[in-house]
Amino acid sequence: MDLTEQINQLEADLQELGSLLAKAERKRVQELLKEEQKKVEKEITAKRQQKEQQARRVADPTAATKAAYTVKITNYGWDQSDKFVKIYLTLKGVHTIPAENVGVEFKERSFSVLVKDLDGKNHQMTILNLLSPIDAGESCKKIKTDMLLIMCRKQTSKKWECLTQIEKQSKDKDKPAPNETADPSDGLMSMLKKIYSDGDDEMKRTINKAWSESQEKKLKGEDMMDL
Incomplete structure (x- = not known):
């Protein structure tokens, strides 16, 4: 028809x-x-x-063949299910061009998109170094109204924290390093402050008394050292 x-x-x-x-x-x-x-x-x-x-x-x-130039697709969204990582590309009018003009090539750790002759231009995107391997044979594309959906089939059903290894490395780099020189007493002080805050009047009096006696002993020790 x-x-x-x-x-x-x-x-x-x-x-x-x-x-x-x-x-x-x-x-x-x-x-x-x-x-x-x-x-x-x-x-x-x-x-x-x-x-x-x-x-x-x-x-x-x-x-x-008169597409003036090729433009890179830089804006996309993604989410995931147990089986697929889904990438959403907004391309106005993509559903109106022949399906053969929309090509997606999948590899184990990457995929590339080439949309030909859409609004007088070619549109291209390549994503390398995917976070985890995908099954290229089971991955696919779906053309929807003004949108192209890329479905990458996961080899293993685990959650991806980001789309690519580069993004993960960047996130790991931005994480604060453990404070190896932190005073061990800081944790104890935090615990005492919490106990004091949550405790009743009797508990607060006990902590105050212990703190005062500790400070007095400390001062006496310093005085003896001065002598």
Whole structure:
């Protein structure tokens, strides 16, 4: 079925949805029909854009090779499930170009994206040194409205703290180093302060008395040393 026929079918669907909506009396049914109308209208718009691009390529067979330049994709989002690391690329109109124009190559520790002839440009991104190995054969791409979803299949079902090894090294570098010269008594003082803060009046009096006696002994020891 060519694009013209697809558009005709979608327009017929839209017309029938309009007829059903006019007859619907229940609010919930009306809302469902309206949502479906929006989906069909969006699909018609995308198909028309795709048809226009095809017409331009027929009129000028060299148009596909006239992409002015290649731009790097630098903005992306990512999340993960037990099985996949998912990378989201926002590319307006990506769903309107031929699927063969969207290429993704997966390797064990990397993947690269090349989207050809989108808005007169090629769009490229390469992510190297992934945090953990992926299964290249089980990884895939999904083209959605104005978005490309890259799905990297994990070799092991463990949580990734970041996307690449470089990011992890940067995070580890920024972590404060252990304070090896810290006074061992600091921990004891912190514990005593907490006990004092949480304790009752009797506990506070006991701690105050012990502290005072300790300070007196310390002063007496210093005085004897001065002698």
